[in-house]
Structures are given as C-alpha cells and as structure tokens.
Amino acid sequence: MLETVVVPLLKIAVLLNAVLVAVTFLVLMERKVIAWAQSRLGPMRVGPYGILQAIADPIKLILKEDITPAKADKYVFTLAPIMSLVPALVVFAVVPFGPDPLYYVSDINVGLLFIISVTSIGVYGIILGGWASNSKYPLLASLRASAQLISYEIAVTMTLVSVILTTGTLSLVGIVEAQREGGLWFAFVQPVALMLVFIGGLAETNRAPFDLPEAETELTGGFHTEYSGMRFSLFFLAEYANMIVISAIVVIMFFGGWLAPFPNVPALAFLGFLPPWVWFIGKIFLFLYVFIWIRATLPRYRYDQLMGLGWKVLIPIAIGNLVVTGILKVAF
C-alpha cells in the first residue's frame, strides 16, 4: 500500500508543485532574459533584482476579475483552460529526472508514445477556448492553432520514430540508458532529428517564431483574448509547462537526460559530482533559455508560411531522416 499508493502520490504532489513553481520562475526568467536582450533591466521592483516578481505575477493573475463573456459557452469556456493545462502536467508522470525509480513517477514501456498522445490532447484547450469565447479573433486563432499543432505533431512524431529506431525502446528511461551505453548523446547521432524536434517543439508550444495562435499584434492575443484572471493564468501555466515538457523531451531524447556529458569518458567522470537531477534540470533550463532567446530575436512567421514549413520542409526531412536511419540500422 505504501509503495503503490502513498509514495507515488507524494511524488506526484512534489512534482506538480515543483512544475508550477518552476513555471512561475520561468516567467520571471523569460522577462529577465528578454529584458537583457533588449538592453533593459526587466522587473526590478519586487524583491532583490525583481526575484519576487515570480510570486507577484501569479498573485496578480489570481486576484484579477475572472470575466466570462455574456455570449460565451460557459461550460466549455471554463473547461478549455483546464483541458489545456492538465495534459501538460500529466506528461510529467513519465519524465525521469534520474536513473532510479525515486526520480520518476512511473516508467511505462510506451512512455514516449504516452507523451506524444497526451500532448496531442492539449490542442483541445486551445480550440475550445477560442470557440467558446464566441468571438472572431479567438475563433480564427483557434482554427490556426489546431491546424498548426496537428501539422507539427506529424513532423515531430515522425522524427521521434527515427530516434526510437536507434534506441529500440519507447521507454524514456530506456532511451537515456541507451545513450549511456552508447556513450554518445543522440544529439550527435541524430543531429537532423534534434533540429526537427526542436523546431517542431517551438511550433507545438506556440512559441515565437511560431506563436501565431496568440500573435498579439495580429489576433490581439489569439485564443485567450477573452480570458482573464484565473482561467487566463491556467492557459499561461499550460504554455510554460509545455515549454518545460518540450525541453525535457529534447534533453531526454538527445542530450542524455540526467547523464553528465560524455558519461563514458573517464577524464570527464568528475562531472558526476553533481547529482543526476541537477544535470537534467540544468539542461532543461538551457533549452528554456534558447526558447526565450529565439523569442527575443526572431520575427513571426505568417500562417501559410508556417504551414508550408511544416508540410513542405519538416515532414519531408523527417521522412528522409527516418528512411536513412532505417537503412543505416539495417546495414550496420
């Protein structure tokens, strides 16, 4: 009973809290990093160097008035942010923060498929949120979002298949272990796949330069135009939680998860003095930084160009990568 119920529940509680706290600090990090990129200071008022802004922001969001538009579909309007957030959090059930079972909630044998399938549910939050607002901009945005997410999901899934071909397992722990045994991160084995997954991940989390569903300068905020207060903050949480998920997937698939760099080079063994979960979280934050960096740098794609990129560039490359991987796998 203790082993099967209490411990996982505790782990889930800790994990959920950790993710939510991480999200609030991620928001702060984004504001700070973008501010630095733009040669300004960012939040400085709340706490030393604005650190407590991470707490002030959520408090502000929660205390704000939660408005439901008069003509909105009330139930769906309330449900949509939840449908957006829950998949983003459920995914963490299979993310391994370290090698032994203490560091993950569960290691299921179809872990990767689980992540892909659960994140694919997240699109409902966006579509329904846009639809339930009963407003034109959100509707337009949600149609964009659904098309975008479905298109890029194909590319990402196809690319992940080629990684699966290399590892021969769908379990996330297994994938990291395969990198330890191979002595080489898959980033070096599958560089093309890395790029595809990262670009697709940017698109799936609606981050710049693919932030069309919420392009505030075109669609005035997109699907969450009509949202405010708590429900808006759920969408907000979901977006940042998804960023963490995509970073985690990239790290697990291509950067050896919790492994220190070059785990089988004896000269670098001293890197193991840091516990595995530190490595893992450190790498995740590195990628989150890249996410933010890209947002501060690049303009936004146009909708048709985005779809063109997805269907005409990423998917063919993903298929090509898959075929090449298969051939190499059979040949060697």
Added chain:
Amino acid sequence: MTLEAPRTSTTQFDTDELVINMGPQHPSTHGVLRVVLKLDGERVIDADCVIGYIHRGIEKLSENRDWTQIILLTDRMDYVAAATNNLGYCQTVEKLMQIEVPRRARYLRTVLAELQRIASHCLWLGTHAMDIGAMTVLLYAFREREFVLDLFEEFCGARLTYNAMRIGGLPLDIPPGWDKKVLSFCELMEGKLNDYEMLLTNNRIWLKRTRDVGVIGAEEAIGLGLCGPPLRGSGVPRDLRKDEPYAAYDEMEFNVPLGTRGDTYDRYLIRMDEFRESIRIIRQAVEGLPEGPIMGKVPRLIKPPAGETYHAIESPKGELGYFIVSDGKSTNPYRFRVRPPSFCNLQGLKRLVTGHLVADVVALIGTIDIVLGEVDR
C-alpha cells in the same frame, strides 16, 4: 451566415465570408484606426478603413486661432514628427507673406527636420518590426529615439510637441554644445543602424514576411496618391527635398533611395537608407552651420495679404502639404487645410491588403507608416 431555413440554391459554391473589425482597439493599427476586413478563410477580399476616431477638427480650430498659435496645433497632427509639421506650416505662411528666412535658421530647420525624420523612422521601424513579431527591434529603436527626443528637449524644452519653429525663423538659437551632441548622436546612430539591419535585413523570416507582400507598381502608386517612402518604394523618384527644395536642402548633398519591386521589403530598405541619408544631411548641416540671425524680418502682427497658396514639404511620411487661404483682413487664416501624407497613404491600404492574408495586414499597416493623429487631424 444565419440560416433560417434550408437553402435550396445550388449556384454558389463558396464558404461564408467572415467580417472582422481590426481596431479601433487593436495593437497593430497604430492608433485608433478601424479596418473592416472581409475574409475568405484567412485571405482578405475586401478592406474598408474607418477613420475619424481622433478627429479634433484642427483645420476648423485653426480658422479661429491667430497665425502663430496654429504652430501649436500642427504639433498635434503627426505627433511623432512635430517639428516637420511646424516646418511645413511656417514655410507656407512665409511663402504667403514672402518672408525671407535667414540662412542659419534654414540650416537649423534642416537639422531639426532630419532629426525628426530619424525619430519618426525609429518609431516606424520599431512598431513595424513589432507587428511582424520581432519585439527586440522595438526596444532598440525606441532607445535611439530617446536620444533624439533628448536633443529636442535640450533645444526647445519639449519632448513630443515641440512648437519648435516660428514664422520667419526659429524661436531660439541652439544651446551651446548642442551641435556636438548632434554629431555624436549621428556617430552612435550609424552603429545602431547596423544592429537593426543585422537583426532584420537578411533575416529569412523577415524576408519571407516582407518580400512580395503588398507589391504596388509605380503607375498605380502614383494614381493612388501614395507619397513618401511608399511611393519611392515603387521606384518613383519623388522627394520634395530634391524636387522642390526648401529650408537648406538645396545646399545639401544626399541621395534619394529608390525601390525596385515596390514591396514591403523595398519600403523597409528605403527607410533604412533614409536613416543614413538623414545622418548625412545632419552632418553637412551641422558642420556647415552659418552664423547669423535666426529670425527674419517679420512684422509684429502677422497678417498675410489676401491670397491662397499650397506648399508641401517632405515629412517622414510623405508629402505634407498646407493649403492656406488668407482673407487679408483677420489675424487668422480664412481656410487652413492640411494635406496629410498618412491620410493619402492609408487610402492605398485597401489596394495593398486585398488578396493578402490577415497577418500581412498588420505588416502593410506598418509599412505605410501612418499616424492617426495626422489622418484624422
């Protein structure tokens, strides 16, 4: 779209058009512009601009202000390029009264106008890039605009609505050391321009978003009455600073950058080049700044003889014209008309956006560089 009863017509084979209101509260309409877009999917099939939300009746107001007080009103038209508005108005009245402006004042006016062009273009660049999603450029461009505003503040004490000129010259001479600061700003600005260009000019996404978007040929641009960079973007060599020189432009050396394709990217490049040309003009004007009075011989009571005139200058946004009628009897204009460049350029928006996607609409509103204060007056 309302479906009251089952339709039996089998003729039409089309989905419904979606009509959306872009603005008046919309982050990318640069003020209170409302564009009623008719969309087929995401493609714009018709656009109708609704303006007048900040119509303050400046033309009517001016008929009841005396000639000097109107300078203050012109500040409020293109409020990101107030000095240019002042310049155009003062020159029109000077033309009407046949007042000779001293050379030093003309030089300083040129410097102010070109600084203003840089400030206005900075704002354009920032907002245009922001509309397309490059948020960092906005902050950079505003940072440099601040320097210009500081210079203006030092010159006349105001940062936005300068009231910087007077009929017949300038109200006050530059403070000591101001010209050095202007020169060092030119130095700085050149470096920053390279920064902007590094972020945008060869950026593939930027190219994708602006190349072949809103293409308009020379003939059509002339017909539509476009002016300023949108007209030059289509390859029409029309710059009033060259064609009908005013202030000290006839003594300056500068080029008029021209586009070839007439698309959004060309208009972007032209404005980037205009930054450099402006810096060049400022350098020449500041370095060759003559000594002398800053105010011409102006009667105490400004009361132009009866008559009318139209005079236009090249504002950062295009041909800024003033059509002023004096009845020769009163101390205020009988008719005061502004030919606002933004107004005439905005007219081309419908032509530019038709056939493009919603996302291009914001890029195109950005590329024609409108200020609603000037459109509505």
Added chain:
Amino acid sequence: MAEAIVFWTLAVLILGLGVMVISARSAVHSVLFLVVNFLLVAVLYVTLNAEFVAVIQVLVYAGGIVVLYLFVVMLVNLKKAPERYADPRRIAWTGTLLAGAVLAEVIAIVYASVSSDEAGAAGGGFGADTPFAECGAGPLVSCNTEQLGWVLYTSYLIPFELASMLLLVAMVGAIVLAKRHL
C-alpha cells in the same frame, strides 16, 4: 474487486457520455463528450493490458480524428442545429425502437453463445473451448508493444499495407473533396 470497481465506473461513464454525444444540442458539446468518451475507452484498454492500443486510441482518435470533427463543426458554424428546423420526433421513436431491437438481438446472441458453452466455461464467456483458454496464466499480452509490432509486420503485413493504401486514398480523396480549386 478493484477491477470490478474500475470496470463499472468506466462502463457507466462511457455509456453516459455516449448518450450525451448523441443527445447534446450543440455539436461542439457532442465532440467534447466524444473526446472524453474516447479517453475513457482508452483507460478501459489499459485495464485490458492493451497499452499500445490505448495510446494509439488517444493519439489518433482523440488527438487526431476528433480534432478533425471539431474543425469541421467550427467550419460549418451553424446558428441552428438541423434538428431545429425539422420535426425532431418524426423518426426519433422509430429509430430508438429499431436500435432497441438491435440491442435485444445482440444480447440474445451473446446469451445464446454463453449458454451454449456454459458447460465448458470456467469464467463464463467466450472461447472457453479454444486452445488459448488454458494459457491465460502468464501475462502474454501485457507490455506487448514489441509483440504487437512483430505480429503486425509479419502475419498481418498485407492488411497493414492495405490499410496504408487505404489511408493514402482517403487522404487524396479528402483533399479532392474539400479543396475548392485544385
């Protein structure tokens, strides 16, 4: 015991949501209920040791097909459901009766088959006389992704390829149908 609780909960929810799907006034609500229904069916699959199919159910059905439905429902943005402007009761009773008859028939068949091999049935049900009935001890089909792959690409290779052809044809067909100007 636990299995029973899970089953009954799921069964009630699945059926309830099924009813909601066909009775919801707004088509979007229907789609929403359908998604939840499919998710619960996926959970049911997990209890039946079919993780891979469960994941596929979520990924393809809930994450793909139903999104398509939602898309179409939004595209065909009707102010009034078709039911509103036609007599709703015209065939409702007939339909329900007909469906009831089908249900009765199915249940009759199920019970007939159960009673026919009741003698040999250990757990009461199908296939008690098949050879597989005895090998139920080992969890052959739990953690079965790899086995499923093997079966799919060996014994069922031709159906698999046929399915891919079907999808290709459907894809082309859908584009031809929906695209306005080819």
Added chain:
Amino acid sequence: MLEITPLHYSLLSAALFMIGVIGVLVRRNVIIIFMSIELILNAVNINLIALSDRLQDLAGQVFVVFVIAVAAAEAAVGLGIIIAFYRNKETVNIDEIQIMRW
C-alpha cells in the same frame, strides 16, 4: 457482478453500439451521425480488445489498429464530403442530402 468477465465487456460493447445506432437513426446533423459511427466502431473495438485479453491473442489488438486506421480514413473522406456539401447547400441536415449530384 463483481467478477468481470468478457460477457460484461460484450454487453458494454452492445450498449455502446446501440447508442451509436440510435444516434445514426435519430439525429439529422451529419456530423453527429459520423460521430455516432465512431461510437459504433469503438463499441466493436472494446469487444475486440476484451476478447484479445481473454484469449491472449494479439489478433484482436491488431484489428483494433486497423479499425482505427479505417476510422481515420472514414473521418477524412466523410468530413471532406460534409465540407463540400456544406459549401453547396449551407446545411448539414441529412434530410437534404438526397440529390446525388449538384
């Protein structure tokens, strides 16, 4: 009652099947009819999976995979038809889908 046998799954499947059939017969909105068909397919899938588990035979799961593939194909083509039809007649009422050409 407490022991769950394939019979229970079959009955669940049959009930879901019936709900689907009622949906097909009663509703007029073509999209909802299509969703009812998805329900019917799911009913079948439940049966297949339950029996696959019971018989320890992967064939059931393989068939479910095929059924899902077919459902995807059906959804794509069916919804394509609905869109084309809607463009023409601005309705999704099944009663009006009677002409074979337009």
Added chain:
Amino acid sequence: MADETKSQSQESGQGGADTPPDASARPAADPKKPAAAAAKPAAAAKPRPKPKPKAPPEPPKAPEDQAPPEGAELPATVTAVQDGVSGAVQQVSFWVGDWTIIVSAERLLDVMRFLKADAATLFDYCSDVTAADWPPREKRFDVVYCLYSTRLRHRLRVKVRVDEKDPVESVTALWPAADWLEREVYDQFGINIVNHPDLRRILMPEQWQGYPQRKDYPLEGPGELLMESPQDWLRVRNIADEAGAVADADAEIEIE
C-alpha cells in the same frame, strides 16, 4: 443627399434641443439652421450665461483670386489647357508663385482629362482635393484640386466654383487618389460630388448633422450640445434611423 441630411439636421436639431431640461439650449439651436444662417451673425442676442460662443468670422465679400501680374508669361501648362479645352478656363490666377486656373464645373472633367493626358501637362498625381467656403458669394464653394506631375515636375491648381447643390463631377476615375479626398470634401463641406464610387462621410460619424467646415456651421450649437449630452445624441440618431436614411454600417458588421 445633401438636402436630405440638411432637412433632417433642422428637424432633429430642434427635436434634440427641445427635450433637454435646460431650455436655454433652444435659442442657441434656432438661429443656426445651416441653410438659413448664411452670413447672419449667429452669436447675437444669446441669453446664455455661458462664455460667448465665437461667431463665425465675418466672411469677406469678394473672391480672392489675384490676376497674374502684368506682362507675366503664362506657363506652358496653362496655355496648353487654354488651347486644348477651349473656353473651359474662366480665369487664370497667380499668387506667390502658384498658378491656378479656374474652370467651370460643367467642363471640369474635360479639363482634368486633358490635364492628365496631354503631353505638355501630364498631371498624373493628384496631391490634394479640398475646398473653401465663401458664403456670401453666389457660388459659395471653391473646390480646389492640387495637381502635380511626377514626370514633368510641375504643379497646377484647378479651382471650381460651385453652389451648394451644384454637382461636381468626381475625378476618382482619373486619379484614384481623389477617392478619400473627395469624401472628405463631401464630409466637411457637403459639396455635391457626383459619380463618386463610395461617397460616405469619412472623418465625421455617419449620422453627423451638418458640415463642419462650412463657415456657417455653428461653433457652438446643436452639434456640440448633442455631443455633450449622449441622450440627445441617441435621440437624434434614432430619428435618423427611423427616417431610414442612415446606412448603418454597424449592422452589416454585426452579423455573425
């Protein structure tokens, strides 16, 4: 169109002014009927404690077109149009370096067509279309077209004198640029522009009464009062709606 709106403005101006509780609004509204006001000193005899509203400036009596100085040579553009469209140019004017030709409203389109097409003129760019109001004059409006040639780089102003109801042919067909400019002229002066593809108000709201740039437009009066009290504004709007004269743009937009 101009007539309709004007008659409404009278009705509704009164209707609107009748109802507000302070009766002092009425005398303010009355003498300002746009049609009748002409040169009447509107501000006279106003029993209001409020600061005295500015009366429209006393309009000058004579038109203001200076003849070219003696012996000045007419520019090629003017001579070309004088020869090309004979009899259309009524007067040539020159002031502080600008040449203006004054043509009759009937021949306007001919002249414009000639100016755009002829090789000596080639006015392909319409800088501005505007107007000026000289109420006491018989033909009270000057409609002014500022033309420019991007190829020959010269300017010319064309002026037309019209009365309130006289039709002015739209030049939109020649210069699409004139579209909004003519709309503005219509909006601000109520000049009867005909054959314009889309003649709507542009700066003022669709339901606005009167034409603000006219010299007899009250600087303080119904318009301003209505704007101060939204209730009156709404009432006027409703009257206009009931009259069916309002093309309600919003209704079109509201459809789902």
